[in-house]
Amino acid sequence: MEKFYKNAYETGKQFTWENRAMKKLTLLRLKKNLFGGAERYLERLSNELKKQNIDYEIIYCNCPKLMPSFLKALWYNLQVCLNKKNKFYFSLERVTCPDIYRAGDGVHKAFLETKKSINPLHFIYLFIEKRMFKNAKKIIANSNMVKNQIIKYYGIDKNKIEVIYNGIPLKEKVDFSDVKKEFNLKNEKIILYVGSGFERKGVKEALEIIAKVKRDFKFIVIGKEKKIDFYKNYTKQLDVEKKVIFTGARSDVDKFYSMADIFLFPTKYEPFSNVILEAMNFECVVFTTKQNGVSEILPEFNVMENSNDLSVIDKINMLLENDKILNEKKQQMKEISKKFSIEENVKKTLKVINETLN
Template sequence: MKIYLLRQHSKPFGGAEAYLSRLSSELERQGIEHEVIHSKAPLFLASWIRALLFNLQVCLTKKNRFYFSLERITCPDLYRAGDGVHKAYMERLKIQSFNPLHWVYLFLERRCFEKSRCIIANSQMIKREIMEHYQIPSEKIEVVYNGVPLKESDPLKAKKELSREFGINEESKILLFVGSGFERKGVASFLKLLSTLEGNFIAFVVGKEKRMSRYEALAESLGLKERVIFTGARGDVEQFYAASDIFLFPTHYEPFSNVVLEALSQGCVVFTTAQNGASEILPQEQIMKDPGDLGIQKHLQELLYNPSLLEQKKGESKKIAQGFGMEANVQKSMEIITRLIHD
């Protein structure tokens, strides 16, 4: 049976969009017939209207199609909750808003969870949140962690290229943040942690942000003007992973961020918060209790001062990533799809 993959947006940046692209590529490689459906609604419409129109677009034309949805809709066969649980997200960030988009998401989310024949959660954290907030039975939810293409890179070449472009010392250790939407993803916490560190290091902040000047000013106020480079969105983010030593991602809420797997696969030592589902695959000492947790400062400092320990931990990162290739993700997803089709 042909599989229809649903995602409202087709933007080039974004974790769900990156996952969809990888999923589609792997399905194509395996010869599995599929089609990707995006929204036809014009972009000048309000986002909450586009969300409702996409739901109408796909549900009115469903018929006997098999829908594997990466978007909150009211008619999925299989729903991958890659965007997490919006109700939990609003509670976690204490969002009290009259923005109709939040209420549209909550409306679609409840019906999506209830109407799906099966739900894929990309972390145990998200499975718990779906069960707690919507009373969905455990047996309806399968946990399938994200996957990334596993590629070999040349760290020395990548570092030389970054050194040439940004004029940095090739001997410096590199700390990295990658993500768009700096407030939720913890750039302020990233900068505050950096300000407590000593040694020969430089940091890159890669990603799109409307209020970039606010974070540049914060970096300057923390004495980091010469140590932190804000690059904006980049199409060559793999080069930054390959050149970096430590990936620090103190996010407030992430179902399972692809950037953690991407960084691990390139040998970065990764630190993130317990509020990120991807923390479930990391050693305990690399998990922050929350974005403001300074308890990892000692470990970060030790890595900067101890080259042999840093190399050991980078090797361990690559070993973790080996268990999360895209092929394994597609295989588990296809097992679920095959079961649903034959039920």
């Protein structure tokens, strides 16, 4: 067997390690995506493994690029399960043969309750998902919401599921003068949205909310979207065209976080969105829905009942009108974010890996 891992145990708050021969630690994800939440988590996880000198490999799908998504899901499942041998699979992808599955994408059966579709990919996901939850030795859910959905829809023993909230690299604000100049911004307050998949993540609802905000502001929408023309036209219908900036995908998102005052994310379904933690870390006052697992760590003030909860309008108006309260809320967000570092997440994740190997 290959040496990759060091037996972990806790001494106070730190891990110490002893050499040990075990199965190969293999991380699974179907595709690379610079802007995907799960892919960014995988990058952060692998970086921490490197820092701790833990040997691992990542297997991506070797399928043809032009293959339909539902066939890619089947192909990848066959690719990894037929070649598992003595490898220990820590999967961030839906496959039927994981040792540990991290349910960062949530529960597809629950997601489908928010979206009706006949896409064959949904049927493939449901087929794999049922077997995956059953076959996994351990499941890591990134919120209690996801844990409860796994139990509800698949009858999985609650003791098989460990909740480990997401973690991010904790940062300080960066200079944003160049993007301020790029978009001709003055001293307006900034409301921000970051994320691809506008329909599920509530951009339409966000536009309807900001259309009713009275104070002076700019709403910046960052993310890739195939139907961007629909949203641009919708700003015209709502008469907020001059207040909204669509940037497309950006690699310098930290500059926008640093510049923003409020982060608005009225998603319809989200297991636990990293962008909320990131925005909080950069001192943005966040608003998101109960359908987002990250709502479990937020004060009640910052949680919307659903994507159509218009009570958030009064809160936004109040924050934009009162700098003292706005700054107090910003500091509160920063303090909460400090509890959710990627280092803490990896420490808890490695503990689950070690317990499962034993």
